[in-house]
Amino acid sequence: MADLIALLQPRVTDREGLQELIEDLEDQIPGIERDIAALRKAPADRALIASLFRSLHTIKGDAAICKVDVGVMICHPIESLLSRCRDGEFTFSGLLPEVTLLALDRLELTLEALSTGRSVEHLKLPELVGGMEGMATAKPAELANRAARTIEAVTGFRPLHAGAEPFLPTPKTDLPADLRFFHHLALQFESRSPLFKGRTDRILHLALDTNQAAGAPVDTAQLEAAVYLHDVGMMFAPESVWLKVGKLTAEDKQLLHEHPGHAAGLLERMPGWAAAAEMVAQHHEMPDGGGYPAGLKSAAICPGAKILAIVDAFEAVTLKHSHRGQTRSLVRAIAEVNACDNQFAAEWIAPFNSVIRKMVES
Numbered sequence: 001m002a003d004l005i006a007l008l009q010p011r012v013t014d015r016e017g018l019q020e021l022i023e024d025l026e027d028q029i030p031g032i033e034r035d036i037a038a039l040r041k042a043p044a045d046r047a048l049i050a051s052l053f054r055s056l057h058t059i060k061g062d063a064a065i066c067k068v069d070v071g072v073m074i075c076h077p078i079e080s081l082l083s084r085c086r087d088g089e090f091t092f093s094g095l096l097p098e099v100t101l102l103a104l105d106r107l108e109l110t111l112e113a114l115s116t117g118r119s120v121e122h123l124k125l126p127e128l129v130g131g132m133e134g135m136a137t138a139k140p141a142e143l144a145n146r147a148a149r150t151i152e153a154v155t156g157f158r159p160l161h162a163g164a165e166p167f168l169p170t171p172k173t174d175l176p177a178d179l180r181f182f183h184h185l186a187l188q189f190e191s192r193s194p195l196f197k198g199r200t201d202r203i204l205h206l207a208l209d210t211n212q213a214a215g216a217p218v219d220t221a222q223l224e225a226a227v228y229l230h231d232v233g234m235m236f237a238p239e240s241v242w243l244k245v246g247k248l249t250a251e252d253k254q255l256l257h258e259h260p261g262h263a264a265g266l267l268e269r270m271p272g273w274a275a276a277a278e279m280v281a282q283h284h285e286m287p288d289g290g291g292y293p294a295g296l297k298s299a300a301i302c303p304g305a306k307i308l309a310i311v312d313a314f315e316a317v318t319l320k321h322s323h324r325g326q327t328r329s330l331v332r333a334i335a336e337v338n339a340c341d342n343q344f345a346a347e348w349i350a351p352f353n354s355v356i357r358k359m360v361e362s
Helices: 004-008 015-041 046-065 069-086 096-116 125-137 140-155 177-190 199-213 220-229 232-236 250-257 259-268 274-282 303-319 330-339 346-361
Strands: none
Touching: 004 069, 004 125, 015 046, 015 096, 046 069, 069 096, 069 125, 096 125, 096 140, 096 330, 125 140, 140 330, 177 199, 177 220, 177 232, 199 220, 199 303, 199 346, 220 232, 220 259, 220 274, 220 303, 232 259, 250 259, 259 274, 274 303, 303 330, 303 346, 330 346
C-alpha cells in the first residue's frame, strides 16, 4: 500500500538531487512517448515493452539515487504493469497508455511543485498510485475497469475511447465585418504551423460554452474577438522564437511576453472593442500575481481574460511535447489544467469542467 503521508507531503532532502532528477526525466520522456506511440500500433511488441520498461526502471532508479521517494512510488506500479505485459499476461493497449502518460505527467508536475516549494495535494497522488497498485495486481479482465476508475479518480472525468475527437471545428459564416477581419487574422496565425490547424475554432467553442455555463456574464462578441486576436501578437516576434521547440532563452521569453500588448493595441485603436482589448491584454495574468505583462492579481483581471487563460492553456497542453511524436490526450490535458491550482481563476474552473464533462461523456 502507498504511504499516504509521503504522497501528500513528499519531502526533499537533497535539492541538487531533485534538480538532477528533473533533468534526467526531461531526457527520458521523449523516448518514452515514442515507445508508447509505437505500442499503440503494436501493443504486443515485446521489444518495445522491454524498452519502455527500461526507461521507467531508469527513472525509478534515478529517483531513488536522488532521494525523491515520491518518484519511486509513482514509477513502481507502472513497472509492475509493464512486467506483466512483458510476460504476456496482457498487451499494452486500451487505457494502459493513458494511465502511464497520466502518471508521467503527474510526476513532472510533482517535481516542478517540489522545486518551487508548492503543495502537491491537488495532484491526487494517492488516488493515482493507489489505482495503479490495484491495476498491477488485477486480473486481466478487470484492467479496463480499474484503469478507467483510476483516470476518473485523478482527473474527475471518464476517459475517452482511443482515437476519439474532442469536438469538431465550428464553421464561421456571416460574421460582422470586424469579427470577420479578426477571424481572418487568426487563420493567418494558424497557418504558420500544421500543429495549429483548427485551434481557433476549438478555443472559441470552449470559451463561449464556458461563458454560457456560468450564465454568460461576458459579452459574447467581445469574447469572440478576444479569442481571435489573443495570440496574433505572436506574429510580431520572429517565428524562430514562437515556433521554437527547445527551451526558450530569457530573451525569447521577453519577446513572447510582449505579444498580448501587440494584439490589445490593435483592438484599442478600433472603436467598440475596448472590452476585448482588455481580455487580450490580461489573458496571461494569474490570480496570484505571477503572470504577465502587468503582474495583476485576481480582482484586477477581467472575467473574459480568466476564461481565455483556461481554454488557451487547455489547447496548449494538448499540443505540449507534440514534437516528441506524441500529442497529449484530452484526458491528460484536463488533468493538467485542473492541477494548476494557482494559474487559473477558481470561479471559472467549475464552468469549464462542466463543459468538458458534457463533451467527454456525450
